[in-house]
Each structure stands twice: as structure tokens, then as C-alpha cells.
Amino acid sequence: MPEIRINKDESIDSALKRFNKVVQQEGILSEVRKREFYESPSVKKKKKRAEAAKKRKKR
Template sequence: MPGILLDDSDNFEIALRRFKKQVEKAGVLSELKKRQHYEKPSVQEKKKKAAAKKRLIKKMRKSRNDG
């Protein structure tokens, strides 16, 4: 669980920015969005395959442009 320790001299805006960065790094918000609605296992599998295909196409496009 992300958390930060504050001193009396710490600025609130800076502390909030540090906390937001830790939350993002831990993936809390993305996990929350994933769990907001139930997805059937078949839908999850379709999304995984589509993401893998998209990554492959992007990788192939990038390697073709570099060469």
C-alpha cells in the first residue's frame, strides 16, 4: 500500500504529488478500473490476444521503419 511520511515542514502540494506518483507506480488505479466491472474469462482472453496482436504490429512497424 503506497504511503508517505510527512514532517511539519513538508509542503502539502509536494507531499500530494509524491503520493500520487507512488499510487501510479503501484498500479492501484489501473487495478481499480479493472475490477470495477466483472469480465467473463472469454472476454479477458480476447482482450489479451488483441493487446498482444497490437504490440506485435507496433513492433513490426517500428522495426520496418528503423531498417
């Protein structure tokens, strides 16, 4: 779980922005979205292959 320290003179808005930045960097939201619904192993394989092909195509 990401944790940030809030300084005395810091506003809640800036602290919230820092927290959101940390959450984005750690990939927490994407992981939650990925686990939101059950995917069968075959669907996982297809997505993994598609992602690999997309990366190869980019190069």
C-alpha cells in the same frame, strides 16, 4: 498500500503529488478500474489477445 512520510516543512500539496506518483507507479488505479466490473473469461481472453497483438505490431 503505498505509504509516504511527510516532512515537517513539507506542504500537503507536495505530499499529495508524491503520493499520487507512487500510486501511478504501482498501477493501483489501473488495477481498480480493471476490477470495477465483472468480465467473463471469454472477454478477458479477447482483451489479452488484442493487447498482445498491439504489442507485436509496435515492434
